[in-house]
Amino acid sequence: MMWPALWPVPALTAGASLAVAIAAAIRVELPVWQRHRWSRSVVALMYLLQPIVRGWPRYAHRLQRSETPTTARAKVREMAARYGGVGSIYTVHYWNEDGIERFAFLSKLLEVLDRDDWQASADSGWDEYDVKIFGDRFTRVDVHTVAENHGGNKRLLRAKLSAHWTLPGKVFLWTVVLLVALFVFVTSHALWALSAWLLVAAVTVYLHLRAHHTLRLGIALLDLTAQEMKLIKLTAPKKFDKPD
Numbered sequence: 001m002m003w004p005a006l007w008p009v010p011a012l013t014a015g016a017s018l019a020v021a022i023a024a025a026i027r028v029e030l031p032v033w034q035r036h037r038w039s040r041s042v043v044a045l046m047y048l049l050q051p052i053v054r055g056w057p058r059y060a061h062r063l064q065r066s067e068t069p070t071t072a073r074a075k076v077r078e079m080a081a082r083y084g085g086v087g088s089i090y091t092v093h094y095w096n097e098d099g100i101e102r103f104a105f106l107s108k109l110l111e112v113l114d115r116d117d118w119q120a121s122a123d124s125g126w127d128e129y130d131v132k133i134f135g136d137r138f139t140r141v142d143v144h145t146v147a148e149n150h151g152g153n154k155r156l157l158r159a160k161l162s163a164h165w166t167l168p169g170k171v172f173l174w175t176v177v178l179l180v181a182l183f184v185f186v187t188s189h190a191l192w193a194l195s196a197w198l199l200v201a202a203v204t205v206y207l208h209l210r211a212h213h214t215l216r217l218g219i220a221l222l223d224l225t226a227q228e229m230k231l232i233k234l235t236a237p238k239k240f241d242k243p244d
Contacts, residue, residue: 135214
């Protein structure tokens with residue numbers, strides 16, 4: 001609407017999808033008793049709708065995800081307060097001499113999350129994380145773990161946590177961007193209207209801060225899990241035979 005020169009882009013995208021669906025409908029072999037004037041049109045329509053029908057339940061679930069109860073967050077908030085200067089990625093290290101492997105640690109973490117009603121999900125086998133923890137509707141933290149064998153029953157468990165925006169968070173931001181862009185366009189790009197972009201900056205900062213808060217909660221949850229398993233947390237591990 002605002003940049004007519006870009007109109008061919010969505011038109012070409014829609015045209016390409018339609019062309020692929022039509023080509024597939026032409027190539028498909030239909031049984032004799034199912035050959036009607038409208039048969040190939042139905043096949044083309046099915047090719048167009050198939051990715052939408054398959055993908056919608058996944059995105060609908062992410063958009064409708066409920067927030068973790070406040071009472072559950074309160075249990076780890078005090079522990080999270082000590083991590084005031086974390087960035088978007090943080091790594092923690094836990095030592096044990098009882099042969100506790102990462103799968104046992106992850107199993108206990110999921111048990112803690114389920115017990116305290118945290119919104120979380122485990123790796124389905126194809127994901128790039130071990131556990132995903134949702135701090136609120138707009139932010140989440142992905143947990144990646146590895147284990148190092150230091151001989152006998154000595155194990156060092158490493159966990160990397162990374163903060164991210166959820167799909168509703170991204171939709172919220174881009175909705176604000178769209179509304180601000182339309183407002184600036186309607187006002188004919190008046191100088192006073194350009195200040196509306198500060199709203200986009202404010203929303204971005206808000207989501208960024210919420211993501212950092214969720215990361216701190218994730219660290220606290222891992223610390224809580226480690227405490228219940230009697231693991232030793234290392235602050236700066238260099239020698240693992242005599243952990244601090």
